[in-house]
Amino acid sequence: MSEAASARSRHSSPAAVPLGPLEPMLRAWLPRQRWFAGKGRAITRLRLVSAVELLPPGSTPGLLHLLVGVDCADGTADCYQLLLGVRPAPLPPGLAPALIGHAERGPYAGHAVYEGLGDPRLAALLLERLRAPGSHGPLRFDRDPDAPIPADPAPRPLSGEQTNSSLIYGDSHILKVFRRVWPGTNPDLELPRALASAGCARVPAPVAWYEAELPAGPPGGHRTAEPLTLGVLQPYLRGSEDGWQLALRRLAAGADFTAEAHALGRATAEVHSALAAALPTVALGPAQAARLAAGMTARLAATVREVPALQPFEDGLRGAFDALAASRGAGVPAQRIHGDLHLGQTLRTADGSWALIDFEGEPARPLADRRRPEPAVRDIAGMLRSFDYAARSHRPFAPAWADACRAAFCEGYARTTGRDPREDPVLLRAYETDKAVYEARYESRHRPDWLHVPMAAIRRLAERERPARRMPHPSPPPPGSAAPHPHPKPPRRPLA
Numbered sequence: 143m144s145e146a147a148s149a150r151s152r153h154s155s156p157a158a159v160p161l162g163p164l165e166p167m168l169r170a171w172l173p174r175q176r177w178f179a180g181k182g183r184a185i186t187r188l189r190l191v192s193a194v195e196l197l198p199p200g201s202t203p204g205l206l207h208l209l210v211g212v213d214c215a216d217g218t219a220d221c222y223q224l225l226l227g228v229r230p231a232p233l234p235p236g237l238a239p240a241l242i243g244h245a246e247r248g249p250y251a252g253h254a255v256y257e258g259l260g261d262p263r264l265a266a267l268l269l270e271r272l273r274a275p276g277s278h279g280p281l282r283f284d285r286d287p288d289a290p291i292p293a294d295p296a297p298r299p300l301s302g303e304q305t306n307s308s309l310i311y312g313d314s315h316i317l318k319v320f321r322r323v324w325p326g327t328n329p330d331l332e333l334p335r336a337l338a339s340a341g342c343a344r345v346p347a348p349v350a351w352y353e354a355e356l357p358a359g360p361p362g363g364h365r366t367a368e369p370l371t372l373g374v375l376q377p378y379l380r381g382s383e384d385g386w387q388l389a390l391r392r393l394a395a396g397a398d399f400t401a402e403a404h405a406l407g408r409a410t411a412e413v414h415s416a417l418a419a420a421l422p423t424v425a426l427g428p429a430q431a432a433r434l435a436a437g438m439t440a441r442l443a444a445t446v447r448e449v450p451a452l453q454p455f456e457d458g459l460r461g462a463f464d465a466l467a468a469s470r471g472a473g474v475p476a477q478r479i480h481g482d483l484h485l486g487q488t489l490r491t492a493d494g495s496w497a498l499i500d501f502e503g504e505p506a507r508p509l510a511d512r513r514r515p516e517p518a519v520r521d522i523a524g525m526l527r528s529f530d531y532a533a534r535s536h537r538p539f540a541p542a543w544a545d546a547c548r549a550a551f552c553e554g555y556a557r558t559t560g561r562d563p564r565e566d567p568v569l570l571r572a573y574e575t576d577k578a579v580y581e582a583r584y585e586s587r588h589r590p591d592w593l594h595v596p597m598a599a600i601r602r603l604a605e606r607e608r609p610a611r612r613m614p615h616p617s618p619p620p621p622g623s624a625a626p627h628p629h630p631k632p633p634r635r636p637l638a
């Protein structure tokens with residue numbers, strides 16, 4: 143792309159860049175975006191944190207990279223990454239759906255401003271930047287020098303529900319553009335890089351990435367020189383299907399999923415073992431267990447305020463967290479984990495193996511929390527909840543299917559690590575409860591029609607029943623990581 147090759151970039155200081163004319167259109171557009179986290183909160187102010195023209199002023203199209211601070215009436219302040227295309231109005235028909243608005247004054251007067259990722263020319267320019275690393279104002283583009291990136295593959299935006307925005311390039315690579323950004327390396331770059339260095343092939347290895355260095359830090363963050371991770375390019379696993387879609391297809395066909403769940407348990411265990419070997423681990427003692435339980439309890443209280451349907455169950459749910467604090471941690475290892483593991487974060491690849499993706503952690507949690515070591519059971523609880531989600535999205539609800547998958551997943555996990563997660567029932571129940579509470583808030587904010595799914599789990603988890611009765615008792619752990627293990631059988635009793 144000749145434009146890209148010859149492009150200069152211009153970094154303007156916040157004071158010099160007029161967000162003013164763009165502000166009204168962005169105020170209207172931002173809350174409509176799937177990735178906008180401030181839904182339901184009134185925006186009080188937009189602030190320009192950084193602006194870089196990635197093509198020389200006057201280029202057609204122009205590409206404006208913005209970091210925009212969004213202040214809300216409830217006192218929250220987030221920072222979002224926007225890539226805006228700028229062209230003289232009107233937009234070509236193919237770009238019409240990407241329109242954000244028309245600038246009436248300022249340097250872009252008479253221009254249409256649109257979602258730049260929807261423009262193949264601008265998407266191609268972004269890849270060029272990643273192919274030829276270097277700095278553009280506060281933006282720094284990096285790549286793994288040993289990993290080839292093809293020139294000019296056709297880009298297309300990934301459709302579907304997403305926390306961020308992704309572009310697929312010629313079916314060979316996928317670029318995730320983070321939307322809400324924080325100071326500090328995003329675990330979705332940090333952990334896959336660590337896993338790649340450790341030789342773990344279960345996770346696509348980042349081949350290029352870009353960051354921003356803002357000496358003053360963005361709004362809502364500390365004043366820090368820590369870079370903000372903005373995007374990661376990784377190989378696209380062509381012909382793969384995500385675990386959620388696969389599970390739903392199996393359910394619709396009345397088919398078993400336990401072999402896949404078992405293999406998924408093994409894949410998860412492999413990733414956990416590699417992360418534990420590559421990055422620091424700590425043993426959970428009384429103070430850490432109390433801190434974890436306090437965090438879960440606080441999250442429950444905050445969620446009850448936001449989702450009143452939870453209120454009748456609050457005491458029962460809190461019991462799971464009290465039990466965690468009372469367990470005093472028991473020396474359980476805490477390590478870096480995936481942090482938001484569910485079926486939609488798994489890909490069954492063309493060769494039939496499982497890969498894990500999206501190590502960002504729960505998008506609503508502060509980055510510092512997400513980068514803290516935690517018991518691996520947190521991920522296991524996430525996946526167990528996901529089997530329940532799948533079974534509940536099927537009519538009629540298929541509890542035995544979910545139970546069998548949950549048991550198979552734990553057995554697969556145990557086969558690789560030698561420890562069955564069900565041997566830690568207090569921890570597992572606390573994490574499952576915390577996840578269901580998170581899901582209630584997530585669904586009430588993003589997909590109210592789905593709220594009944596976590597609510598069903600909440601009713602079950604709030605019963606003050608002994609946790610050991612929740613899942614079939616594990617078979618004795620195999621005497622070594624490589625020990626053969628019989629194929630999992632469905633439990634006799636449904637869990638729901």
Ligand SMILES: Nc1ncnc2c1ncn2[C@@H]1O[C@H](COP(=O)(O)OP(=O)(O)O)[C@@H](O)[C@H]1O
Pocket residue numbers: 300303304305306307308316318346376377378379380382384486487489499500502
């Ligand atoms: N390496 C990959 N190969 C193939 N598809 C991928 C890959 N990474 C992500 N995807 C697809 O993109 C979707 C969104 O990716 P994800 O990392 O979960 O983004 P987000 O954080 O925005 O939710 C996934 O559900 C999956 O379908």
Ligand SMILES: O=P(O)(O)O[C@H]1O[C@H](CO)[C@@H](O[C@H]2O[C@H](CO)[C@@H](O)[C@H](O)[C@H]2O)[C@H](O)[C@H]1O
Pocket residue numbers: 303304305386482484485486487500504505524527528529531532581584
């Ligand atoms: O966007 P992410 O994939 O990072 O994760 C968020 O969205 C998920 C939904 O898309 C949400 O997952 C919940 O719904 C799934 C079914 O759509 C289900 O498999 C998960 O178990 C359930 O938690 C996830 O919690 C949220 O962080």
